[in-house]
Structure formats: C-alpha cells, structure tokens
Amino acid sequence: MKKVLLLLVLCSGLVYGQSPYSYGGESEQDRIAREHQSGGMYDPGRSSSSGKGGYRVPTVWGAIAIDTKTFKASAWANSKKSQKDAEQQAINICKKDSKTCKTVVTYTWNNCGAVAASKATDIWVAETRQLRADTDAAALKSCNSKARSSGVVEDCVLWVPAKCALFKGS
Structure with missing residues (x-):
C-alpha cells in the first residue's frame, strides 16, 4: 500500500498535465519564454538557496x-x-x-x-x-x-x- 501511494504522489504532476521538468505548474512554453527573457537557462535539477529549486544559469x-x-x-x-x-x-x-x-x-x-x-x-x-x-x-x-x-x-x-x-x- 505504501508503494502504491508513493507512486501516485510521484506521478501526480504527470496526471495533472505537468511536465516532469516543470516548476510550480509552469508549462514548458512558459519556461522557455522566461529563460529567453531573463537571458539565462533554468535547471530544475538544482535547487536555489531558498530550497524551491530552479537554479538559473546565466547566459554568457x-x-x-x-x-x-x-x-x-x-x-x-x-x-x-x-x-x-x-x-x-x-x-x-x-x-x-x-x-x-x-x-x-x-x-x-x-x-x-x-x-x-x-x-x-x-x-x-x-x-x-x-x-x-x-x-x-x-x-x-x-x-x-x-x-x-x-x-x-x-x-x-x-x-x-x-x-x-x-x-x-x-
């Protein structure tokens, strides 16, 4: 039962239409647009100092x-x-x-x-x-x-x- 519940929690983002790489419900198109506007890239695999994820790699x-x-x-x-x-x-x-x-x-x-x-x-x-x-x-x-x-x-x-x-x- 614990394994099934854990699997449901992990997949909940996919059930509601989120990309596994999205952050806070942001769509892939919104992420790309934000990256373009901010002059950087968003890495969902790294966490920021606030612990919320989404370290921004600046464009050089x-x-x-x-x-x-x-x-x-x-x-x-x-x-x-x-x-x-x-x-x-x-x-x-x-x-x-x-x-x-x-x-x-x-x-x-x-x-x-x-x-x-x-x-x-x-x-x-x-x-x-x-x-x-x-x-x-x-x-x-x-x-x-x-x-x-x-x-x-x-x-x-x-x-x-x-x-x-x-x-x-x-």
Whole structure:
C-alpha cells in the first residue's frame, strides 16, 4: 500500500498535465519564454538557496574578431555578460595589432566559435558548435569546401581554434 501511494504522489504532476521538468505548474512554453527573457537557462535539477529549486544559469557570451583585410590580427573574448561586451572586448584586443578588425562570430553559453582560413586566398569561415573538436572540424570543413569551390587546392588552417563561452560560477 505504501508503494502504491508513493507512486501516485510521484506521478501526480504527470496526471495533472505537468511536465516532469516543470516548476510550480509552469508549462514548458512558459519556461522557455522566461529563460529567453531573463537571458539565462533554468535547471530544475538544482535547487536555489531558498530550497524551491530552479537554479538559473546565466547566459554568457564569447566573440571572435579578426582583421579580414590583412589577416594579421585576431582576438577573442569569453564568458562575458552580454554579446555586446564580448564583441567589444574582442575588437579592442584585435585593434591593438590592426585597425580593420571586426567581429566575425559570437557564441553563447556552452558553445564554441572557431575561424579557419586559407593561406593562399582571402577565404575564411567562422563556425559555432557545442564541442571544441566539433567546432574546429566544422570550421575546417566549411573553409575547405569554400576554397575548393573557388578553385583553391591548398587546405585551410585553423586561424582561431575553438574558444568557448563557459559559465564560471558556482
């Protein structure tokens, strides 16, 4: 009898139409909208200091800036509080070596950005993915494909290997 009662209590959220990942009766659509508006992600598996659950993982940003005219400078910024902060820091660092830097890729929490380029031409490609190795591979593959379609036979190289925006909080 105790096992049946426990099972009913555990499943009560499902009986009333709640997702097992919802919090306080919040629908999945409401959770996604709230996360988007707050600039963070909601993790129902972690509890807050109030004990009510729902630790908010803040969104962090990264950006890569390169000199697309001379290909002599590149820089990146990671784990910034906003996209604008990440872009500005990357550009500021890049501009120490070149005046023609621009942001070519931005990425957010738990994602990476990489830039691959052809040494023989002005072809370059920026890619984002979740894993470092996947990001590097995607950048190289895209750049090589772009180079081949332009008649370039030399392989591209990683100009800026994967840089990732990771949350560094506790």
